[in-house]
Amino acid sequence: MSAQYDDKCLFCGITKGVIPGFKVYETDHSLAFLDINPVSDGHTLVIPKSHAKTLGDLSDDYLRDIGPVIKKVALMTGAEQYNILQNNGKLAFQQHVDHVHFHVVPKTSETDGLIISLENNWPQKQVSKEDLAAILEKMKSRV
Ligand code: AMP
Ligand code: ZN
Secondary structure, eight states: OOOOOOTTOHHHHHHHTSSOOOEEEEOSSEEEEEOSSOSSTTOEEEEESSOOSSGGGSOHHHHHHHHHHHHHHHHHHTOSSEEEEOOOSTTTTOOOSSSOOEEEEEOOSSSSSOOOOSSOSOOOOOOOHHHHHHHHHHHHTTO
16 A cells, blocks of 8 residues: 655654654654653654554554564663553543554653553653754664
């Protein structure tokens, strides 16, 4: 199936390079880039290079490609423990960007990463571009 593109979609913009992203890894069908408001160092988003709002809308060709990419990125973070999170719809832990994405979230302490709590379950941080670039270099060195 040919790639779908939505010119109003932020993540389609990143796949096309019209919006900048800290690219971690890519294949012909998938792209991984750092989350700009990470909940832990190395927090990465893995997306298909074709627009689909939910997993159910995504063609199997893209789905087949993305699994090994998620695994590769998880290893690139260097974290021994991590969560993979994928939201479909506003009610489902609040999908904000309507382009399928898998969060790869390293879990290195009790206080960062994914926290199951009613109060603050997504402790996002403001991180400088320099810090993101340094994290990216570290991840790339693990390929
Ligand atoms: P979700 O709530 O599952 O839709 O997650 C969307 C994620 O995209 C959030 O964790 C945001 O921090 C992240 N995000 C938003 N804009 C950008 C961007 N331009 N580059 C990288 N990550 C982004
Ligand atoms: Zn899109």
